[in-house]
Amino acid sequence: MKTFLAQYRALLWQAVQVEWANAERWLSPLLFSGTMILLFVFTFGTVEPKFIPQLYIAATFLTAFFSLQISFSRVLEPDMQDRVFDQLRTYPISPSAWFLSKYTIVIALGVLILAPTLFLSDLFLNVSGKSLLNGSLAIIALMALLSLGALGVLLSTMMLRSNAKQILYPLIYFPLTIPVLLSAVESSHAILVDGKDLSYLMSSWLGLLVIFGIMYFTLCLLLFGELVKPE
Amino acid sequence: MIDARKQDRLTLALGIAVFAFAGLCWFYALKFAPPDAAQGEVYRIIYFHVPSAITAFLSSAVLAVLSLWTLFKRSPTAAVWSKASAEVGLIFTVLTLVTGSIWGRPTWGVWWDWDARLTTTLLLALLYAGYLIFTSSMSPGPQRDRMSAALGVIIGLDVPIIYKSVTWWRTLHQPPSLLRSGGSSMDPDMVKILMTCLVAMILIGAWLLWTRSVNLKLQASIEEHSHSVHSH
Amino acid sequence: MFGTQTDPVPYMAAAYGIGIFVLLAYSGWQLSLRKKLRALEIAVHEGATNR
Numbered sequence: 001m002k003t004f005l006a007q008y009r010a011l012l013w014q015a016v017q018v019e020w021a022n023a024e025r026w027l028s029p030l031l032f033s034g035t036m037i038l039l040f041v042f043t044f045g046t047v048e049p050k051f052i053p054q055l056y057i058a059a060t061f062l063t064a065f066f067s068l069q070i071s072f073s074r075v076l077e078p079d080m081q082d083r084v085f086d087q088l089r090t091y092p093i094s095p096s097a098w099f100l101s102k103y104t105i106v107i108a109l110g111v112l113i114l115a116p117t118l119f120l121s122d123l124f125l126n127v128s129g130k131s132l133l134n135g136s137l138a139i140i141a142l143m144a145l146l147s148l149g150a151l152g153v154l155l156s157t158m159m160l161r162s163n164a165k166q167i168l169y170p171l172i173y174f175p176l177t178i179p180v181l182l183s184a185v186e187s188s189h190a191i192l193v194d195g196k197d198l199s200y201l202m203s204s205w206l207g208l209l210v211i212f213g214i215m216y217f218t219l220c221l222l223l224f225g226e227l228v229k230p231e
Numbered sequence: 232m233i234d235a236r237k238q239d240r241l242t243l244a245l246g247i248a249v250f251a252f253a254g255l256c257w258f259y260a261l262k263f264a265p266p267d268a269a270q271g272e273v274y275r276i277i278y279f280h281v282p283s284a285i286t287a288f289l290s291s292a293v294l295a296v297l298s299l300w301t302l303f304k305r306s307p308t309a310a311v312w313s314k315a316s317a318e319v320g321l322i323f324t325v326l327t328l329v330t331g332s333i334w335g336r337p338t339w340g341v342w343w344d345w346d347a348r349l350t351t352t353l354l355l356a357l358l359y360a361g362y363l364i365f366t367s368s369m370s371p372g373p374q375r376d377r378m379s380a381a382l383g384v385i386i387g388l389d390v391p392i393i394y395k396s397v398t399w400w401r402t403l404h405q406p407p408s409l410l411r412s413g414g415s416s417m418d419p420d421m422v423k424i425l426m427t428c429l430v431a432m433i434l435i436g437a438w439l440l441w442t443r444s445v446n447l448k449l450q451a452s453i454e455e456h457s458h459s460v461h462s463h
Numbered sequence: 464m465f466g467t468q469t470d471p472v473p474y475m476a477a478a479y480g481i482g483i484f485v486l487l488a489y490s491g492w493q494l495s496l497r498k499k500l501r502a503l504e505i506a507v508h509e510g511a512t513n514r
């Protein structure tokens with residue numbers, strides 16, 4: 001256990017240093033979010049007040065999805081420099097520690113992208129005067145992020161040596177994450193439009209979101225271990 | 232080489248047999264199956280559309296199993312069969328979408344409907360296409376086999392989850408419709424014909440899978456041998 | 464119901480026609496590819512034995 005934690009800390013610290021050293025790595029997804037939300041404002045024009053919550057949910061999750069997948073797809077890129085990835089595979093590192101360290105950094109980056117996205121969407125899209133932001137929505141977004149992050153790390157590992165990464169990542173990521181997206185959108189819809197609360201949703205869409213999160217995390221953790229095994 | 236000739240002759244003979252069987256089934260379905268009370272004659276597209284859909288989804292299960300075999304047994308043969316199953320799966324998903332669309336037009340007046348099964352089939356087509364692009368974007372070798380296998384496992388295991396979540400998404404938004412297939416139970420004669428067409432389609436799928444896998448293995452072996460000849 | 468009002472024949476012909484055509488075309492492609500690959504296999508084998 002001690003070794004596991006030491007490895008996890010070391011790998012996480014390495015990932016944090018890499019992300020922090022290059023501001024572009026976390027700034028560009030944020031800027032992308034902002035741009036996409038503005039695009040929504042310009043393309044939708046004036047929206048009837050009753051449709052604003054639906055537009056808010058659609059714009060937020062779509063923007064978050066694309067910004068997050070930019071960030072997720074690059075999470076292992078620093079390890080490809082100087083063949084660090086290949087060397088790490090030969091070291092006696094616990095694959096779970098490695099996966100968890102990448103997963104943690106991906107969640108941290110995800111929160112860094114999601115929080116401003118939720119805020120900016122509310123600022124630019126919501127002209128009703130009453131803020132749509134609330135704690136329940138933040139919890140739903142976080143639950144979605146926990147599932148999306150696991151799949152993001154695994155796909156990033158798979159696509160490391162692919163020549164068509166830029167096209168493939170969204171092409172494959174989107175269908176695989178449909179259950180998560182649907183659950184998150186339906187839960188948000190139930191809260192903002194139907195006025196339901198989290199405890200009610202636990203027996204439907206939010207409960208599903210939690211189950212999907214656990215399933216994706218477990219599956220991705222197991223598969224990651226197989227992928228990084230030396231030949 | 233004699234074994235190769237025997238294998239090729241067997242492939243051709245089996246191919247003719249499965250297509251002949253399927254042809255008979257479809258002919259019977261078109262000519263002798265009882266007409267539907269609600270949809271009239273056009274419902275007969277079901278005898279092609281539904282078997283295609285089931286075969287497409289079955290291919291994803293086959294892909295998952297073969298991918299697991301590739302991952303845990305490190306079998307290059309299983310990797311070849313996985314690629315073949317994804318190709319065959321893509322063909323059947325496209326056929327399902329096209330025939331579903333053609334069936335939808337005269338029945339419900341629309342070329343496309345966000346029905347749970349069609350939506351899942353569309354997503355499955357994207358996944359198969361992504362899988363095939365992914366395998367061809369990497370250099371051949373054990374790494375590619377392993378990465379593709381991981382993707383195959385995820386796709387195979389995720390398909391039922393996608394299907395259920397899309398079904399819940401659609402049923403919570405739309406009231407149940409008696410006009411949709413499955414809204415009322417089928418005549419037993421229709422079910423028998425449908426099951427026979429399903430068997431025929433699965434046999435076609437299995438034959439295509441086998442034929443394609445042998446071709447891919449042959450291709451890989453030729454490439455390997457031509458590299459070793461040129462390197463001497 | 465639309466189905467009982469519109470002529471079903473063009474739709475059934477299109478569905479079955481496209482479906483059977485695609486399956487036969489793919490099968491034909493695989494069988495002709497097999498022939499070419501066998502010929503290549505022999506050529507490569509002969510190239511190896513002649514060395």
